[in-house]
Amino acid sequence: MSPTEFTPLAAIVGGSLIGSSAVLLMLTNGRIAGASGIFAGLLSLEFSSEFSWRLTFIIGMLIGAFLSAQLFFDASSIAFTGGPITTVAAGLFVGIGAILGSGCTSGHGICGLSRFSVRSLTATLTFMATAITTVFITRHVWGA
Amino acid sequence: MPDVGKITTLISGLLFGAGVTISGMVNPMKVLNFLDITGQWDASLVLVMAAGLAVTLIGYQLVFRNKAPLFSPTFKLPTLKKVDLPLVAGAALFGVGWGLSGFCPGPAVASLVFGNTQSFIFVAAMAVGMIATRQIKQRGPAS
Numbered sequence: 281m282s283p284t285e286f287t288p289l290a291a292i293v294g295g296s297l298i299g300s301s302a303v304l305l306m307l308t309n310g311r312i313a314g315a316s317g318i319f320a321g322l323l324s325l326e327f328s329s330e331f332s333w334r335l336t337f338i339i340g341m342l343i344g345a346f347l348s349a350q351l352f353f354d355a356s357s358i359a360f361t362g363g364p365i366t367t368v369a370a371g372l373f374v375g376i377g378a379i380l381g382s383g384c385t386s387g388h389g390i391c392g393l394s395r396f397s398v399r400s401l402t403a404t405l406t407f408m409a410t411a412i413t414t415v416f417i418t419r420h421v422w423g424a
Numbered sequence: 425m426p427d428v429g430k431i432t433t434l435i436s437g438l439l440f441g442a443g444v445t446i447s448g449m450v451n452p453m454k455v456l457n458f459l460d461i462t463g464q465w466d467a468s469l470v471l472v473m474a475a476g477l478a479v480t481l482i483g484y485q486l487v488f489r490n491k492a493p494l495f496s497p498t499f500k501l502p503t504l505k506k507v508d509l510p511l512v513a514g515a516a517l518f519g520v521g522w523g524l525s526g527f528c529p530g531p532a533v534a535s536l537v538f539g540n541t542q543s544f545i546f547v548a549a550m551a552v553g554m555i556a557t558r559q560i561k562q563r564g565p566a567s
Contacts, residue, residue: 336430344443357451361452381517408519411522416460
């Protein structure tokens with residue numbers, strides 16, 4: 281583990297952009313901007329209009345990440361923890377959990393809470409609690 | 425055929441990708457430090473969440489004054505209201521994966537453009553988990 285700097289301005293700008301994305305998608309297409317649902321919708325062999333808008337959103341996401349990083353983000357600052365086995369396990373847990381729990385950080389944590397959804401509030405409090413507990417155990421109980 | 429709805433969807437995606445990048449959420453270490461409240465706490469993500477919520481909360485209030493979205497016949501909103509076991513169990517497991525890696529789905533997919541092997545491994549494993557769970561959900565008794 282290595283420390284990262286507190287970056288309030290980037291955080292507020294970034295958060296506002298995520299919020300704007302959610303509002304624009306709802307205003308124009310009536311959809312929840314939940315990354316897990318949108319991505320999972322692409323993992324299908326049926327080519328429908330549902331597939332098409334999701335693919336468009338994901339392509340936009342990749343372009344947005346790439347372009348914004350040219351000016352406002354140092355991609356070499358990205359750092360990982362854990363080996364490939366941990367990464368595979370984490371990916372599986374996140375994938376299983378997002379489908380079972382019907383959403384992720386954006387779908388529940390931003391869109392759902394903004395609709396005053398009790399399910400989303402429950403999900404957000406639950407995943408925040410288990411994520412904080414997991415980091416506590418891996419960093420402070422087992423050691424880094 | 426120029427489809428305005430497609431363009432606004434693309435712009436929504438652009439904003440999302442820029443947001444998770446500029447905020448630093450594409451950096452797993454930053455996310456883990458946010459979750460590490462008793463250690464090297466980096467509070468940045470509190471502000472990401474707060475700003476994201478503030479914009480969405482106000483924006484949704486205005487959007488839902490309309491009867492329908494601009495380029496689609498209806499709002500597609502979740503209809504389930506009940507807090508059930510799959511929701512809680514799924515969210516709990518999701519949090520463990522998030523805490524192990526520092527990645528959640530949006531930032532993980534966006535981070536693919538930075539070309540790190542870990543991003544590809546994570547997204548591939550996540551896709552497998554999603555497909556498998558959906559298969560079981562569809563086949564098994566309705567939850």
